[in-house]
Amino acid sequence: MNHAAAARVTRIEQPATELRYEGLVTRGIAFAIDAAVINLVAIVVAGGVALALSVLSVSEDSLDTVLIAAGSALFVAWSVGYFVTFWSTTGQTPGSRLMWITVCDADDGSTLRPRRAGLRFAGMVIAAIPLLAGFLPILFDERRRGLHDMLARTVVVEAPKLIR
Amino acid sequence: MTESFYIEGRRLLDATMRLGGTVGLAALRPASGAISAGLRLEHAARGAAGRRLGDAALAALDAALVSPVAEEAVDRAMASGLARYVVDRLLADGIVEHVVDRVLDGPELERVVGTVLESPAIDRVVGQTIESRLADQAVARLLASEELWLLVEEIAESPAVTDAITQQGFGFADEVAGGVRARSRNADAWLERTARRALRRPPR
Numbered sequence: 001m002n003h004a005a006a007a008r009v010t011r012i013e014q015p016a017t018e019l020r021y022e023g024l025v026t027r028g029i030a031f032a033i034d035a036a037v038i039n040l041v042a043i044v045v046a047g048g049v050a051l052a053l054s055v056l057s058v059s060e061d062s063l064d065t066v067l068i069a070a071g072s073a074l075f076v077a078w079s080v081g082y083f084v085t086f087w088s089t090t091g092q093t094p095g096s097r098l099m100w101i102t103v104c105d106a107d108d109g110s111t112l113r114p115r116r117a118g119l120r121f122a123g124m125v126i127a128a129i130p131l132l133a134g135f136l137p138i139l140f141d142e143r144r145r146g147l148h149d150m151l152a153r154t155v156v157v158e159a160p161k162l163i164r
Numbered sequence: 165m166t167e168s169f170y171i172e173g174r175r176l177l178d179a180t181m182r183l184g185g186t187v188g189l190a191a192l193r194p195a196s197g198a199i200s201a202g203l204r205l206e207h208a209a210r211g212a213a214g215r216r217l218g219d220a221a222l223a224a225l226d227a228a229l230v231s232p233v234a235e236e237a238v239d240r241a242m243a244s245g246l247a248r249y250v251v252d253r254l255l256a257d258g259i260v261e262h263v264v265d266r267v268l269d270g271p272e273l274e275r276v277v278g279t280v281l282e283s284p285a286i287d288r289v290v291g292q293t294i295e296s297r298l299a300d301q302a303v304a305r306l307l308a309s310e311e312l313w314l315l316v317e318e319i320a321e322s323p324a325v326t327d328a329i330t331q332q333g334f335g336f337a338d339e340v341a342g343g344v345r346a347r348s349r350n351a352d353a354w355l356e357r358t359a360r361r362a363l364r365r366p367p368r
Contacts, residue, residue, distance in 0.1 A: 023352025029344065098341050099348065139359040142368070 020158040021144040022101045024135060027156055033095030038082055042075050080121055087117035092159060102159040106149070109157075116152050123148030 053067070086093040091102040091111045103120070105112060112120065127134020127147040134147035143155050228234050241247065254260050267273050280286060293299060306312055319325060360367055 023349070023356060025351040025355060026345070026348040029348050099345055136359075139356050140363070140365065 022099075022156045022158060023144055024138045026099050026101060027138070030093065030095035030099040030101055033098055034082070034093045037094055038079055042078060046071060080118070083121050083124075084114055084117040087112050087120065088114040096156075096159070100159045101156050103154050103156050106143070106145070106153045106155045112152070112154060116154070120148050120152035120154055123151035126151075 049067075049071075083093060086096075087103050088111065090097075091104055096102060103112060104110060105116075123134075124146075136146075137150070138144050138146045141150075145155060149155060228237075357367060
């Protein structure tokens, strides 16, 4: 969303205040909350599956490998699905909602489409690979965009008066 | 000429009548004075007699009340069913309701209740009641009764209570989240200032 578009959104839905881009710490906390939710659900599901398998007395090594691979794939799918679904529906994951931030299109402020949301997730993974260096641009960019934001053309803004 | 004679005659007749009226009134004045004096005397005599009779009646009532005859009279009246009859009439005529309404509407009841509540006797009575075994027994019985716990359970599960608790929980969570948000935004600003200073970039 360029400044003109941002100002337009501000005039329409938040007339008295300036659109505010969110920084690294706030976004990091929101991500940590989301990660906690994802892992909690994954642990509960994994525990349930392990319990069921122990009841069925399935304990062959080859099967264990298959189960671990399937579990990993499911975990990745669950993580991707979590972020893509929330970003492309409300623009807010539970962590973002708690921190009153939202992800939106950088050009017109609209909610992301699933493909853009998937691209943003991929960009987030890429940004994390070089020791999280891909997130450092958030500190210097005028609109506080990380590498994944630039790739997907998104911004993270304060949510209360736009979404809530 | 006839007309002037008639007018003169008429004037003479009027003067004669006025003179007659004046003379008549003067003649009747002693009589009317006597009647007025008589009326005043009668009024004074009646007032004096009424006061005397009232005093005598009150003295007689006082004498009757202090005499043993009064108790006997009351006993006999009670035995005769007169009291019951009087009560029945008071109830039937709505006089009791009127009295109750008057007491409830009037300031007297509030005054009496205020006086009672402010009296030290009430403090003593309440203190003795609380310290007595009666209170302990009442509490013990209350706690032992299943109805109490059913009531508590009913109240605890009521939508109003659960809504209130939920709202309070949300309010607390929102308050905590608000504190975290404020601190995280301060940390954002500090981190950016530090990073920009380290790279010799101008502040935002």
